[in-house]
Amino acid sequence: MKIRKPQPQAATSLDRAPRDDESHRMRTYLLTMGVRTLCLVLMVAVVPYGWYTFVFALGAVVLPYIAVVVANAAQSTQVTHAQAPERPALPAAPTQPEPTTPGVFRISESTADGAENDERDDRA
Template identity: 45%
Template sequence: MKHQTGTPSATSLPRAPRDSSNRRMTKYFIMMAIRVVCFILMVVITPYGWQTAIFAVGAVFLPYVAVVLANVGDDVHEPDAESPLQALTAEPPRPAEPLPQRPNVIEVRETRPE
């Protein structure tokens, strides 16, 4: 694990577990929908032949593949985000120009209505 110095940027944080779980469930449901379609086509398409065998293989083995893919999770390594502060040039900071000094006096003027 890489040790970061300073404050981590929001783009370098890992994905939330909830997002990963939602992504895996979506993949699982899509594969199960494909399995249902394979099963229906296996029964509906006549005459039975090599197409039926392909749909049968899909209907039988897709649950296994779906469970394996759902349990694997997201092991894809995303490139580390770089802090925008690192992209800045290394110029020394200029000293701030002093603000013009005003006296710290509050002046109240009253005018008479005419």
């Protein structure tokens, strides 16, 4: 059985920034209201009147409602299960085996001329 490692949470799974969401909704609203204004102008300007006049009128009446509903609907990309970020496990530091026998340290004193002072060892 293969154990799945938890993947870190991607930055793309975060919500859209409020500033970006607002500018997107504003552009959508202005585009829809521009189409509505075009429908109003075409409804009056296109002569002879016919079935398309009613289509333009319907667009001029319905598009404001659609524009407001779409502009007020925030982009909902919320992550339902956010993952807690985990740090990758670092490899264990290599350990050196402990010596089985204690080491012996020898300390010898020497005089200023570099010769060892054996007299002290005999007196003590």
